Amino acid sequence: MLRIITQQADVRAELQRICDRTQDEQLLHKEATVREVLQAVKRQGNKAVLHYTDEFDNQILKPEELRITGSDLDAAYQQVSKELLEAIRLACNQIETFHRQRVPKSWVHFGDDDVVLGKRYTPVDCAGLYIPGGRGVYPSTVLMNAIPAKVAGVPRVVMVTPPRPQKAIHPAVLVAAQEAGVQEIYRVGGAQAIAALAYGTETIPKVDVITGLGNIYVTLAKKLVYGTVGIDCLAGPSEVLIIADETANAIHVAADLLAQAEHDPMAAAILLTTDGALAKNVQVAVERQLVDHPRRLDTEKAIAHYGLIVIVESLEAAAELSNDFAPEHLALEIADPWELLPQIRHAGAIFLGHSTPEAVGHYLAGPSHTLPTSGSARHACALGVETFVKHSSIIQYSQTALQKVAGAIDVLATAEGLPSHTDSIRRRIQQEE
Known part of the structure; x- marks a missing residue:
């Protein structure tokens, strides 16, 4: 069953546990196997x-x-x-x-x-x-x-x-x-x-x-x-964090949580809500929607281990918890999502309003659904055109411009103990003179 806790509990520790769910005890053994495969393919x-x-x-x-x-x-x-x-x-x-x-x-x-x-x-x-x-x-x-x-x-x-x-x-x-x-x-x-x-x-x-x-x-x-x-990134199992208030529809929220949980037994599905009644209604709706679910076994495992409902004191508190977790998918199912948006600092993709389920983004809204997971949205971004492009700097100096900066370059290169850097400037200036 999808657990409900209040913000008075150690919520951050629980969210961290979910964020760290990919830290497998057998990771070193798996990495050794992968290294063996890589070397074999490289050679053979x-x-x-x-x-x-x-x-x-x-x-x-x-x-x-x-x-x-x-x-x-x-x-x-x-x-x-x-x-x-x-x-x-x-x-x-x-x-x-x-x-x-x-x-x-x-x-x-x-x-x-x-x-x-x-x-x-x-x-x-x-x-x-x-x-x-x-x-x-x-x-x-x-x-x-x-x-x-x-x-x-x-x-x-x-x-x-x-x-x-x-x-x-x-x-x-x-x-x-x-x-x-x-x-x-x-x-x-x-x-x-x-x-x-x-x-x-x-x-x-x-x-x-x-x-x-x-x-x-x-x-x-x-x-x-x-x-x-x-x-692109080192993506792990899928995850969604939903921030909801009393205007949210419990049946819709439950479906959105299950839409992530059905991906993988290690998928995470988290709801932060200011409304205690909504929390209980979502818990019931999840159980009902699981009854005839075609992927029930894997989905139930995800919900049991990495599903969570947290009753928070305010939307601002929810935003701070969300920023700590830095979710792959963040859904703002609240009356005015644009008002809360400036408080969101870390998320792979943000879905605003009651009519924007994550499934829209998964299939055809436009932005890529290849997104950072497990807290990496704190520093990483969605896959995009930029993933496949690199940039080169273009620099051209005239003789006049070079003469104006020659002294500063000389001082810096001397300070760093790089005499040929200084020489490469001096020879050009002297040649011109």
Whole structure:
């Protein structure tokens, strides 16, 4: 059952326990396994990828079966409904429209004495997308990762995803990839897929950035290859924190909590409310909605271990607790969410009002649903166009400008004990004189 506590209890300690839920006692053992996989793939390429795909996914593949073929893609379109295809295309349009507003623009400033300063933004050459396939089918995750990469102008976008029984990839995932502009798709998952993207194999290209969500082995692999490649974030199990007042609908709030809990047995679903009656009504509504839930077992586990209702003294107190937790998804189901919004400092995505369930953001509002979790929203952001773009500084000095700053550079370089820095300035000034 979803527990109810009051703010007089040690709420912060309980929220911290939930935030730390991914700190597995076996983490070091899992990390050792991931390191072994990474090194094997780095040394042996396809051979290691195929070995671990057999060992971990029980799928025996040949090298030529790693890449999805054109006939596989054609067949996928025949297997999805017209309604699903239309929904995918609508989501594509919504997501692309949002991200086109976020493309950073290169700029140049021409200052005094012909000094030119600026920034130049360019996309990475190749992006790798990891799409999970263990507990469900996620065409939405394909769109949320691939479309920002294409909008950023990445010329080569490749995707990896674990094979299902009989080496299959769900047709909805394949169709979503095609609609989003993914050029290459490989049937491989787990740490071995991250290794293949990071180091390259005979079949799978080495990429510059890896994005996407996965299990703990995928997350650890992304952590360990960071530096060799860029990554989006180290995302853990999904989470939602809802702040609600007496104007909220208990049935709607319960459905929103369950919408996160159904993702994973480690998903977190938290309600902070000023209304004691709402808290009890939500607790009852959750139990009722669980009765015939298709994913009841996993959802109940999440609710039992990482579900919580806290009765708070005020919305301001709720905002402070939320900032401590820094949730992946924050829903403000209150009478005036815009009034409370300035008090919110840390959240991956914020949903305002009674008619904005998290599911809108998950599928087609536009912003990516790949978001920081486990408190990392304190310093990290949602995946976006910026994930696939890097910037270079542009600097040009005229001889006149160089002469004006030569003395200051000389002093600084001398203080740092770097004589050639000073010499590189002096020789230019003396040459001019």
